Amino acid sequence: MKIIIAPDSFKESMTAVAATEAIEKGIKKVLPNATIAKFPMADGGEGTVEALVNSMDGSLITHSITGPLGEQMEAQYGIINDHTAVIEIAAAVGLQLVPPEKRNPLHTTTYGIGEFIIHALNKGIRHFIIGLGGSSTNDGGIGMAQALGAEVTDERGHPVHFGGQGLSEIKHISIDKLDQRLKQCTFDIACDVENPLTGQNGAAYIYGPQKGANEKMIANLDQSMQNYANILKRDLHVDVNHVKGAGAAGGLGAAFIAFLHGTLKSGIDIITTITGIESHIKTADLVITGEGKIDDQTIFGKTPVGVAKIAQKYGVPVIAITGANEITSPAIYEAGIKAIFSITNKPMTLEEAMEYSEALTEQLVENIIRFIIANEGMSSR
Template identity: 50%
Template sequence: MKILVAPDSFKGSLTAMEAAENIERGILKADSEIEVDLLPMADGGEGTVQSLVDATEGKIIEKEVTGPLGNKVEAFYGLLGDGKTAVIEMAAASGLPLVPEGKKNPLKTTTYGTGELIASALEHGVKKIIIGIGGSATNDAGVGMAQALGAEILDAQGKEIGFGGGNLDQIAEINLENLDSRLDDIEILVACDVDNPLFGENGAAYVYAPQKGADKEMVEKLDQNLRYFNQIAIKELNKDPNQISGAGAAGGLGAGLVVFLDAELKAGVNIILDIIDFESKLKGVDLVLTGEGMLDGQSIYGKTPVGVSRTAAKKGIPVVAVAGTLGDGVEKVLEHGIKSYFSIIDRPADLKEIVERSPELLANLSEQIIRTIKL
């Protein structure tokens, strides 16, 4: 029997590779003759860089960049094993965890550091950049990111506008003539699993800005500024950001990456499956074990286990999912290629204990799954 182990990370507990290794440990305890292939997975969110670096034998690059509040922070990105692809999590440079609780303010936070990570990746001669845009602290429509790459975003006096979504209404001119020329030959894919427009009641400000520290008045200001940015982008760049599905992702960074860098927004898990050539990894496989920290009804909307199961189902390969916890509507995953699902929790316990025991719990569950199959 050949089993492909392809889990996402168990957030706050295990990286995707650690999860895969513990699943393997359980499988081999049940039957040491089983052939096991490990393939750490991701969906574009937290852990994507590490998962893809592990899966392709790439490396992590550390880089000091401008944080969301303009201070210097230590960030990172990944170079994949092919030497031609970089993977960036915008949250590493411009994420909410980088902003102290009392200083959250999307009127001021910037994506400049994300642009600096892109510039650093270009120094390695990559031909493709994958950017995961979850977990942002920002609402600046990617203007900071573009400024870091040489775009001139000017006010009425011909000066660069300041950082943050609160300054978007100061834009009078957008000049991309000095944008880093190395971007001309680069394919940029953006892992985006939301379809929010740039502005309006379902847009970046109203839906996401409150969790970034915005009160009602700030939300209204941010939304007005995003509307203004949309108008100026049409006028200056002949592009309408609000027509882009997912434009409102990451405080409008989804829109900014498209209008400034001609990026393409795609479902994160589909990008990952393509990058690692997942279908080729299924050759000769009898069973796939996948999983993540939480499996529920929302997992069918772009989460790793369902992305894996849909692909495996095309080849008639059964998939079993393991999870830290099972949430409401989890039974929906059974309609998308997953044949059965299990939680690692073996007895009542608090979250701290479960996290501490997660390697053991995951190995034990995997062992029992294989013992049951072998019956």
């Protein structure tokens, strides 16, 4: 029997790699000779670097960068296939890096992301995969642009301040001094939200509150972001204001489009293409996927459905495991998932489920495989 293991992470509980290993242990308790292909997955958010580095036998690179509050910190990005860098926005400017009492999108900067890119350029990298999501910033990516050599200046010709406060100061943007190597690069941006840059559904109004912005600050940020969009259109001849996804990660989506000609794509589509998982799924007998919570939003670009849609093309059954099954709509089953199982085996607290998630996953998968063999007559070869 050939089984594909392709879960996402179980947030704050199991990484995608840990979940993959637990699933494999459960299978091998019943089918020690099964052919197993392991693909720790991600959809562009937290865990993307680890998933791709593990799936593609890549390497992790540690580099000192400017953190979201302007402090020096060490962070990691990945290199795969010797020529592709994988960068998680959350690793450089993630909300988890800023203590709750210090969260303020007027001050948090994306400068460190640009430093990551420069470091990768120095290693000869010319293809980038960027996982948007989980940022503490709302600076429209101007910090990143400045780190890459762009001049983002105020009325006196001075560089604007770090953070969202700099957006209101912008009077001119020039890319004449942008690192010339960037012209040779391609940027695939994993973006699974469609928020525009400004307005009620834009970066400030939708994501500002979780980053520490109050109502007055949100209104000012949105107005400042409009100023930024106007100057990008005037000086760079790029209109990003209403592009779907431009508001992702506090406007970083807009910056990747305007400064780096990045292409916004579905995160799971990028990951499945890079890993080549489809060529393995089409000859498989079973696929096991999963993530921490599966609900009616999972249908919109999340890992389990992305994997299931591939398997559905080849008639390969897909089973999903999860910490919390909150499905109320049949849409997820129509997308190719045959059944969803929760790893909990008795009444327990969330903390208990998280603490014992790997053991619970192993036990669940063992029972699933035993049931399949007993009821479908599958060979244990």
